[in-house]
Amino acid sequence: MCSQNLIFTPLSGVDSLGPLQGDEKARGFVKPNKGGGKNRDMQKLVVLSGAGMSRESGLKTFREMGGLWEEYDVQEVASMEGWIKDPLLVLRFYNERRKQLLEAKPNRGHEILAAMEKDFDVKIVTQNVDNLHEKAGSSSVLHLHGELMKARSTGDPNLIYDIEGWELNEGMLCEKGFQLRPHIVWFGEAVPAIEEAAVLVSEADILVIVGTSLNVYPAAGLIAYAQQGIPIYLIDPNEVRVPYGLSVKEIRKEAGAGLAELQKLLTSA
Ligand code: APR
Numbered sequence: 001m002c003s004q005n006l007i008f009t010p011l012s013g014v015d016s017l018g019p020l021q022g023d024e025k026a027r028g029f030v031k032p033n034k035g036g037g038k039n040r041d042m043q044k045l046v047v048l049s050g051a052g053m054s055r056e057s058g059l060k061t062f063r064e065m066g067g068l069w070e071e072y073d074v075q076e077v078a079s080m081e082g083w084i085k086d087p088l089l090v091l092r093f094y095n096e097r098r099k100q101l102l103e104a105k106p107n108r109g110h111e112i113l114a115a116m117e118k119d120f121d122v123k124i125v126t127q128n129v130d131n132l133h134e135k136a137g138s139s140s141v142l143h144l145h146g147e148l149m150k151a152r153s154t155g156d157p158n159l160i161y162d163i164e165g166w167e168l169n170e171g172m173l174c175e176k177g178f179q180l181r182p183h184i185v186w187f188g189e190a191v192p193a194i195e196e197a198a199v200l201v202s203e204a205d206i207l208v209i210v211g212t213s214l215n216v217y218p219a220a221g222l223i224a225y226a227q228q229g230i231p232i233y234l235i236d237p238n239e240v241r242v243p244y245g246l247s248v249k250e251i252r253k254e255a256g257a258g259l260a261e262l263q264k265l266l267t268s269a
Contacts, residue, residue, distance in 0.1 A: 045120035045266075046204035047113060048222060050127045052211025052236060053255050056107035057132055059100060063213055079187045087179070091168055094182040098148050098166035101130050109210065109255030110136035112263050119267055120206070125197045127212060127219050129184055142200065144193050144219050150183035194218050201225040208262065210235040211255050214243060233262055 051061035062069045076082040077093040106114075114137035116122050124133050124141045129148040133141045151168050153159035155178030172180045185191055201207060202225045209232065214220040224244055226232060234240060234248040235258030242248055251258040 042121040043205040044203055045122050045206045046200050047124045047208045049210050050212025053109055054128055054130050054132050056254060056256050057104040059104055059130060088170060095167055101148055102166055106132045106136035107256055109259045112259040114138045116263055123200045125200055142193055142197055144191055144197060146184035151180040152183040153178045154181050191218055197222055198225045205230060207232045214240055
């Protein structure tokens, strides 16, 4: 199910980071500390995380046995076509996920990444729409595929609201009177944060890939922005096909145990 590479619409070119604009706020970007203050001398550790990162918090991944895409038709609940055809089905799907998220807690892996900010300039680029990295205390989190706890206007994409509780229902409107939709990047939609993500990966001294099957582009393609020769660690209990034949140091463990091993490795080095 869903093993082919699914594509969100890739954006070409890379632009430099500027002050926070409306749409950067819309992109859910926590402004990285650009070379100032305590981070300047720290190695830049960039993390690309996926659904496996939150598995130990009880949230399902998409493509594992019994994963979300076995239960739901991805085109029905995660595409504009699905939204147009049956918005109530889409709203129900994300309401269910939001209810689960409100009961979930950051796991050991999330906590280790937050703690590693003591020794590294940690930048997290996540495909996850949950807020468990932030809940664990990570200070620089870029969401590529949106945020579950936010809603967006269907009339003006710059109008983004925090969702109180787990319900986003039909009839909930933005200040301009348009229906609100989940602030999620659906298949076939652009990934506004991809340039910032590419810049972050291109500046990495160490790249850590954790809990993603690297099946979905352009996120999976970010690995190609890593500078040649930097160490790339891949943490996953299962085998993951790495694009572009890039060599990685595999830690074939779950996120919690794998990140504990990596932290020990990097801080004892
Ligand atoms: N720790 C680490 N990794 C794990 C764990 C765990 N405890 N459990 C499972 N995994 C791994 C799986 O082996 C798999 O490689 O997590 C990966 C999850 O892969 P996917 O389900 O494909 O999720 P992801 O790569 O994040 O999907 C990318 O696809 O459906 C879209 O928008 C959605 O952001 C998502 C994107």
